[in-house]
Amino acid sequence: MQLVTFQESSELGEPGFDPYGNSGAPNPPGFGSDNVGEPPDRPWFGRPYTAPKDPPSGSIPNRLFGSNSSTRFSDLLRFAETPRLQYAWIPDSRGAQDLAQQEIDFSVVFAFPNFLNTERPIYVAPSFGLNLLQGAGSVGLPNQVYSGVLELQWQTDPQERFNVDLGLGIGVHSDFKSLTGDSIRLTGHALFNLAINEDTTFRGGVVYYDRLDLKMLPAIGLLWHPHPEARIDLFFPRPRISQYFTTINNYDAWWYYGAEYGGGSWTMQQDGGGKTQTDINDIRLTTGFEFGLAEQLRQGEHIGFIEAGLVFNRKVVFRDTPQKNFDPGTTIMLRAGIGY
Secondary structure: OOOOEOOOOOOOOOOOOOOOOOOOOOOOOOOOOOOOOOOOOOOOOOOOOOOOOOOOOOOOOOOOOOOOOOOOHHHHHHHEEOOEEEEEEEOOOOOOOOOEEEEEEEEOOEEEOOHHHOOOOEEEEEEEEEEEEEOHHHHOOOOEEEEEEEEEEEEOOOOOOEEEEEEEEEEEEEOOOOOOHHHEEEEEEEEEEEEOOOOEEEEEEEEEOOOOOOOEEEEEEEEEOOOOOEEEEEEEOOOEEEEEEEEEOOEEEEEEEEEEEEEEEEEEEOOOOOEEEEEEEEEEEEEEEEEEOHHHHHOOOOOEEEEEEEEEEEEEEEOOOHHHOEOOOOEEEEEEEEOO
């Protein structure tokens, strides 16, 4: 996750552990001399060969984030990273039953190291979303809906030939006038990456949306780096092709093309007072520029972006009154973000 650390400067104290410390284990044997041979190639499982480490004190971790973790709030702030902010503007297409949207998303990511003694961090991101719906009154929708979500993500070592990426989101999605059991939704993904060679990776898994019209999709594709300044991610349901454009000071700018499923699902109060879960779904084709350090961009990460796109196949779906479903017209989108 491409974020920069922020901290409160006072009263935080020193960390309760040294993440870069070494237990004093002996140095590894030298390869390539005395007929020992070359070091082993990139392994299928486990970490590449490095200096040995002291064994863990027990087979079952006694705390969630390692034995030196602390539950004090001041220590919790140490793991906070730069806030993320994203804004999208989607005008209506001037149809008889149409819909304009403004999407605002804000979150802060906490990176907790050594989750369950795996030596890999778990990312925890409380997030808040506001979706403004202009023209919605003519079709019985509220003027705004909200999302409050707690997102979790954990990945095994991406340097391994085979690694796993898991994500889970637990959230409340509503206009806050119609809170029901349908307001609580689970979203997430379970993906694996298998490196075929240094430049090509096969990816697969599932993405779970938990909407009325879109519960779950298979995820499959290939990630290919034809050279260090290009990244071709032919990955359904979110393909993306990016290419180096220029360098400004210490930051690179890459241009890209991409596609994605957009929208969401909320419980809403309709004009007649009824409460129902409602999907707003669409497909988005985007092009724009992303900014970040060179290594970030090669890995598909960035510090910020700005883009324009085409939004089509738009559908508004009601759980309890499907006869009121309608399709807003095709329109454009402008979107920018910091940290996303």
